Amino acid sequence: MRVLAAMSGGVDSAVAAARAVDAGHDVVGVHMALSKSRAEHRSGSRGCCSVEDGYDARRAADKLGIPYYVWDLSDDFEDTVVADFLSEYSAGRTPNPCVRCNEHVKFAALLERGLSMGFDAVCTGHYADLRDVEDGSGVRHELHRAANHPKDQSYVLAVMGKQVLGNVLFPLGDVPTKDEVRIEAAARGLGVSLKPDSYDICFIADGDTRGFLRQRLGENPGEIVDESGAVVGEHLGAFAYTIGQRRGLGLGIPAKDGLPRFVTKVDIETNRVHVGPVEALDVRRIIGADTVWLAPDIDPAEPLRAGVQVRAHGREIAATVRLEDDRLVMDLDEPLRGLAAGQSAVVYSGSRVLGQATVEETA
Known part of the structure; x- marks a missing residue:
């Protein structure tokens, strides 16, 4: 098969691409440039798809002897993932941007472009297991948890849809531990073998989600109220709070029972944040x-x-x-x-x- 290997610059995608080459596929590496700021840099293990990541992906592709390209998908990313993130928070909801990225970018925009160019499948370093099951009507493609349960990413991949399952490869689905992936990368001479994992929201590299929301959505001061409706604090924007949040509430009046209080409701219409006991x-x-x-x-x-x-x-x-x-x-x-x-x-x-x-x- 002709396979388009999505190479983030991390160890997982590099080893996945290497395994696709070993399987005899005609592999081309592609790095998705998702940031609108070309000067954006990774901060420790925060974020991904930075300038440094692009360099690491290129070096890995060179080591594997496969063609390598950078595709600018920043407009797709901004118009879908980031726009959805802001819209959901504005509505008092809590989105998962990784799910939306898989839905709109990695397995929509990337796959669509790849198929139009004659590729048969997209290969990624996600930890998930794809199985082909024979039934009376032919072959059924099933998505399963990865052998590496702590790293399993089937949760964020479920949004792909059944029509996509026949055009994706997850070569790391049977690897039981991340250490084995790093050992394999080192054995292959891939320089990313010790690179730290990325985490948090990739387009908020400093980890300050509330600050990002305030920068994009502005400030809208309002009240924080308890279960009786009494005002117990103030906020600068209800959109910056999420159900179950305990830290950073800045409540001026303690609960009568002295127990912690949590966000139980975010009411965008009244611009109020409601707090209450954990049981709520x-x-x-x-x-x-x-x-x-x-x-x-x-x-x-x-x-x-x-x-x-x-x-x-x-x-x-x-x-x-x-x-x-x-x-x-x-x-x-x-x-x-x-x-x-x-x-x-x-x-x-x-x-x-x-x-x-x-x-x-x-x-």
């Missing part, structure tokens, strides 16, 4: 919109027992799941604490990803 964060039902169902052999309209995960590395909770009027309803066996609208809820059956939806309501 418990939810037993999740209703998700924009459902992406990856399992054509399973009818989501029929209630099924499954596991639900709502954070990238959160634990899975048993639930009864069903699709009602294009919305995914998930009734949890036990309460879940601190879930905000805008986050992703992913449905699993064992290691297999069945579907995904964006949290719209909780109860």
Whole structure:
């Protein structure tokens, strides 16, 4: 196959590209330039897709002996991922930009461009497992958790959609530990073998999400109120708060019982942030919109027992799941604490990803 290897400049994507070469594919490396600021630099292990990352990706491609290109996808990234991030926070929701990047950039813009140029698949360094299953109607592509459970990224990949699964490769899906990836990179002479992992939001390299939101959205002072409606503090913008938040509230009046208080509601219409006891964060039902169902052999309209995960590395909770009027309803066996609208809820059956939806309501 002709394979387009997305090379971020990190060790995972470099080893994934190397494995694609070993598998006999005709591989071309491409680095996605996502930042609108060409002078942006990585800060320690924060951020990704920086100038330094582009240099590291080029050196890795040279070592592997494959062609290498830089594609400017910054407009796509700004118009989809960053715009969605700002729009969701403006609406009092908490988005996951990595999910949106996979949906709109890595497995939409990149794949679409690659297919139009005659490539058969996109290869990335994500930790996830793709399996081809024979059934009566042919081959079914399934997305599963990676062998490396602590690094598993199937949660942020579920949004891809079943139509994409036949055109992607995840060569690291069977690697049990990150240490083994680094050892393999060193053995191949790849200079990124000891490079630290990137984390946090890539377009907020200093990690100051609240500062980024205030810079882009401005200030809009308002009140912080407790469960009785009493004013207990002030804020500079309700959009900078998220459900379950405890730190950075700056409350001027302590709770009567002396216990910590958490953000329980962000009301954009009244510009108020509501706080309350930790018990107020418990939810037993999740209703998700924009459902992406990856399992054509399973009818989501029929209630099924499954596991639900709502954070990238959160634990899975048993639930009864069903699709009602294009919305995914998930009734949890036990309460879940601190879930905000805008986050992703992913449905699993064992290691297999069945579907995904964006949290719209909780109860």
